[in-house]
Amino acid sequence: MLTKVIWGGVKTHRREEYYASSQCSGSEFFRHLGEVTDTDIFVYCPCTSPFVKPQTISQCINQFLSSSGYDSLATVSSIKEFLWLDGKPVNYAPTHAPNSQDLPDVVALNFGVTVVWKEDLIRNCNIIGTKPQFVMTDDIEAIDIDTPLDFYIAEQLYKKLVLEGKGLLE
Structure with a gap:
């Protein structure tokens, strides 16, 4: 180590x-x-989430420390997709398919920032506790690089937003 x-x-x-x-x-x-x-408090901000703003990290830490009743805090993204698992729909009935904007409010962990007590991290073997609090991030901050395509998209965004000075990351 x-x-x-x-x-x-x-x-x-x-x-x-x-x-x-x-x-x-x-x-x-x-x-x-x-x-x-x-440490007593573990803050996990992997490099695979390169667009998370310093302000978001500070906000998440402060919110975690000032909230009670939660054992972790994680950034999430809203998912408005028709989801299936094992050949069956998860979040809608195919015979009564809603418009996508009317699908249930499902969130996905995007791992931009996660805050958890060290003892809970070890006990749960996870950075997400059993009573998590969620902070919604915008689409750019939610980018999580897992595949070559994700990397390409992040690289193009970086060129556009940072190198060309579009200021959307401030």
Whole structure:
């Protein structure tokens, strides 16, 4: 394990090879992260969410610390899609298909920012607790790079919004 302070008390941690591999499950990874991190509150902001604003991170931390009744806080995106699982619709009846804007309000974790107590992270083996609070992000902040296409889209947005100075990320 390699841990070093880079600035302002922020520490980096280089994962051991197993915890960076596809053999390691998400639950194993999160539990390990909690076990090797010296903190009471864990804030998870992966580099695969490059458009999350510093203000959003601060807002999430402050909201988590000032709220009671929740054991975690996570950024989410609204999903208005016709969803199916195992050959069956999840959020609508095909014989009474609504307009997409009238589908139920379903949210998806986008992993831009997650805040959780370290003890809950270890106990639940997850950065999302059993009583999460959600913060909705806009479409750009919600971008999560998981595939080459996601990376291409993020790269094009970066060129347009940052390099061309469109100011949408401020």
